[in-house]
Amino acid sequence: MRKIHQGIRRSIISIIDLFYPLFNSFFSIQTFRYAACGGVNTLLDIALFAVSYHFVVKKDDMDLGLITLSPHIAALLLGFCVSLPIGYYLNRYVVFQQSGLRRRSQLLRFLSVVIMCISLNYLLLKIFVDGLGWYATPSKVLTTILVAAFSYLIQTYILFKNKQPIDAMG
Template sequence: MRQFILNIIDFFYKPFEKFMPLQTFRYLACGGSNTLLDIVLYSVMYHFVLHKNDVHLFGVTISAHIAALFMSLAITFPTGFLLSKFIVFTNSSLEGRVQLFRYFVLVAVCFLLNYVFMKLFVNYFHFFPTVSKIFTTFFVVAFSYLTQKKFTFKTKSIPLP
């Protein structure tokens, strides 16, 4: 499956190879696919599963647009980690459990950023939730790429003699 995904991504890389490194293109392809999945799942959860209704859980009320974030995250967390580990950042020198922990921390920070931006866009600026999710995604993706490259899946630098 890994080789199949790489073959597809690398096939489409040819026109972009003069403009960006392969790893960046793979990140954009994998991250973009996972992000698109996240947006679709978010919209489906918000509109068709929750029917825009708040969720009442253990005496706590979670607004529908925030509950949909949690629901889509349950699927996109594992897919994002697997794509990052096995397709994008394959040269990482860190152990898998360290990568997973760091990815979890990164996702928690990104989720917090998503939460803050969603609250801001929906509750204060009164944007539609799905539009807010798309705007939020642009901010979070840039942060995520830099963090994954430099922290979650970093490679050891080999000192020059």
């Protein structure tokens, strides 16, 4: 299993680093990897949101018995269930590999940031869709941009803070 994990990790890093020379005068390798991993995971999350909103919940409320979720909130949670583990994997093993933190500690910190981000997602979607009457998918895109900026700052300077610089292949 370790060989598979190492192979996947090295493949992802190799593909990302292949494009780094185009951007090395603008970004550090870590910032570039964060942007690449985050960008792919963000696009996946938005695609999952759109598919969930239009085809899974079909723009209808989702009755869970004790609570009823509006369609955009149900779609947010469905996409989140997939993008959360992928995002953690990419941050832990591709972007912030040398943070010096134990996995358990890093996971707990990651989950605390995720809770803040999902709360911010929820709040912004409620404001944009329910409060301002905007369409759900463009609201999700704008929300994602705002939350990604917040998440980057928190993860870079608190969650996965590096104790040492990283080299090209980590």
